[in-house]
Amino acid sequence: MEYDPMIMDTEATGPSVKITEAGSHHVDFELQGVDLAFANSLRRVVLAEVPTMAIDLVEFSANTSVLADEFIAHRLGLIPLNSKNVDDVAYSRDCDLCNDRCENCSVTLSLHARCTGDDIMRVYARDLVVDGGRANQWVGSPVITDPEGLGTVICKLRKGQELNVKCIAKKGIAKEHAKWAPTSAVGFEYDPHNKLRHTELWFEEDASKEWPKSKYADWEEPPQEGEPFDYDAVPERFYFEVESVGNLEPDAIIQQGIKVLQQKLASVIQTVTEGEGGDINGMNGADDYNNGPRSPDTGMVGSGWQGDTGYTTPGYGGGNASTWGAGAATPYGATPYGQSHSNGWS
Amino acid sequence: MNAPDRFELFLLGEGEKKVTEQTDTRTANSAVFTFNKEDHTLANMLRAHLLKDQHVTFAGYKVPHPLFATFELRIQTDSVISPKEALVNCCKSLVGDLETLSREFTKEYELRKMVAGDGTGIDQ
Ligand SMILES: [Zn+2]
Numbered sequence: 001m002e003y004d005p006m007i008m009d010t011e012a013t014g015p016s017v018k019i020t021e022a023g024s025h026h027v028d029f030e031l032q033g034v035d036l037a038f039a040n041s042l043r044r045v046v047l048a049e050v051p052t053m054a055i056d057l058v059e060f061s062a063n064t065s066v067l068a069d070e071f072i073a074h075r076l077g078l079i080p081l082n083s084k085n086v087d088d089v090a091y092s093r094d095c096d097l098c099n100d101r102c103e104n105c106s107v108t109l110s111l112h113a114r115c116t117g118d119d120i121m122r123v124y125a126r127d128l129v130v131d132g133g134r135a136n137q138w139v140g141s142p143v144i145t146d147p148e149g150l151g152t153v154i155c156k157l158r159k160g161q162e163l164n165v166k167c168i169a170k171k172g173i174a175k176e177h178a179k180w181a182p183t184s185a186v187g188f189e190y191d192p193h194n195k196l197r198h199t200e201l202w203f204e205e206d207a208s209k210e211w212p213k214s215k216y217a218d219w220e221e222p223p224q225e226g227e228p229f230d231y232d233a234v235p236e237r238f239y240f241e242v243e244s245v246g247n248l249e250p251d252a253i254i255q256q257g258i259k260v261l262q263q264k265l266a267s268v269i270q271t272v273t274e275g276e277g278g279d280i281n282g283m284n285g286a287d288d289y290n291n292g293p294r295s296p297d298t299g300m301v302g303s304g305w306q307g308d309t310g311y312t313t314p315g316y317g318g319g320n321a322s323t324w325g326a327g328a329a330t331p332y333g334a335t336p337y338g339q340s341h342s343n344g345w346s
Numbered sequence: 347m348n349a350p351d352r353f354e355l356f357l358l359g360e361g362e363k364k365v366t367e368q369t370d371t372r373t374a375n376s377a378v379f380t381f382n383k384e385d386h387t388l389a390n391m392l393r394a395h396l397l398k399d400q401h402v403t404f405a406g407y408k409v410p411h412p413l414f415a416t417f418e419l420r421i422q423t424d425s426v427i428s429p430k431e432a433l434v435n436c437c438k439s440l441v442g443d444l445e446t447l448s449r450e451f452t453k454e455y456e457l458r459k460m461v462a463g464d465g466t467g468i469d470q
Contacts, residue, residue: 015447037394
């Protein structure tokens with residue numbers, strides 16, 4: 001640990017959070033002590049790179065409904081599936097236990113419905129049944145939040161029509177397909193009085209009349225009459241409004257987002273400093289990570305990133321040779337960057 | 347039909363490295379780092395944070411082409427540390443900040459839960 005502490009004028013205290021509102025499907029909070037870039041990266045990563053479960057493959061054994069197979073497959077893909085502790089699930093593309101898919105990297109859901117009555121029958125998300133094993137007890141169950149416990153309508157069937165499908169749900173991120181998004185929206189706002197002039201507020205007659213004030217406008221000092229523009233001012237308070245689609249709890253979304261960012265940074269540190277310090281064992285895992293296509297989080301972390309287990313990802317130096325604090329009883333940040341000089345870090 | 351696979355945005359290709367360093371010979375103490383399978387999310391965060399390092403005299407990034415998931419980060423330092431060291435320090439510092447953020451968030455969220463009584467539907 002021989003690096004100079006960075007000069008941080010405003011952030012001597014580091015990031016701080018104030019939660020203003022929270023519910024089972026949303027969390028609103030104010031973030032301070034970070035710069036715009038940091039806040040925006042958190043927003044971006046939460047939108048696009050937090051892993052969740054979604055149906056990815058659908059096998060049709062029967063479909064005599066009026067909707068085409070691909071139409072129904074698309075609808076099935078968009079149904080939110082519970083993704084609690086999705087870290088337990090491997091990405092299918094780099095699952096060590098199978099060549100195609102298995103219980104470690106996918107969840108199978110089946111749906112069989114046939115309309116026998118004279119009334120039109122609706123097929124709902126609750127009709128999806130998890131088959132076989134899965135990585136944990138939550139992952140892959142359809143998210144059902146309506147009071148009747150029905151979930152999303154998948155299709156309607158008339159008398160004699162039938163739908164029989166087998167769905168394979170996999171872990172993925174929204175960068176690949178929006179069906180894997182954990183959020184339906186992430187509100188992001190700063191400088192409610194536009195003191196920084198980051199936006200123009202086009203108007204016909206009077207901007208202050210035509211633009212409704214943000215609810216956060218009351219939280220910050222309005223500009224004084226004739227106040228000169230402050231060229232040194234930077235945004236300091238960021239207002240987030242995170243809205244979950246139900247597959248992950250709102251706090252889990254933020255925590256996972258933070259984790260993904262840390263993993264990105266960790267993989268940069270690892271690649272850039274590769275080969276320094278000379279511990280061969282510690283580098284095996286690094287090679288494993290850097291060569292060949294692997295999903296974003298594999299190799300770096302396993303399950304114990306912030307936990308207390310250290311990680312034991314196969315092929316990643318499980319044990320004391322690992323670069324990233326294997327066996328550490330402390331989270332990464334608390335005992336930063338490896339424990340001793342034996343691991344390639346100094 | 348010929349659209350590239352979406353996973354090419356975030357999966358490193360065979361033999362591809364996350365970061366490569368190219369010394370910039372036009373100026374002293376400067377280097378251009380090319381990041382693969384990354385975008386503005388990482389780039390802008392690094393850029394902004396590097397500028398807070400007293401040893402960094404320049405940090406800027408560009409995405410050479412929007413269809414390729416890559417960016418170039420140019421760092422110039424005073425002679426005290428190398429661009430590479432600046433980059434590593436920056437990453438470490440950011441990891442630390444994120445750790446603080448995570449802790450702060452957990453603390454605040456737990457507090458909320460306690461006030462509301464239980465963990466479910468905490469706002470009512
Ligand atoms: Zn598998």
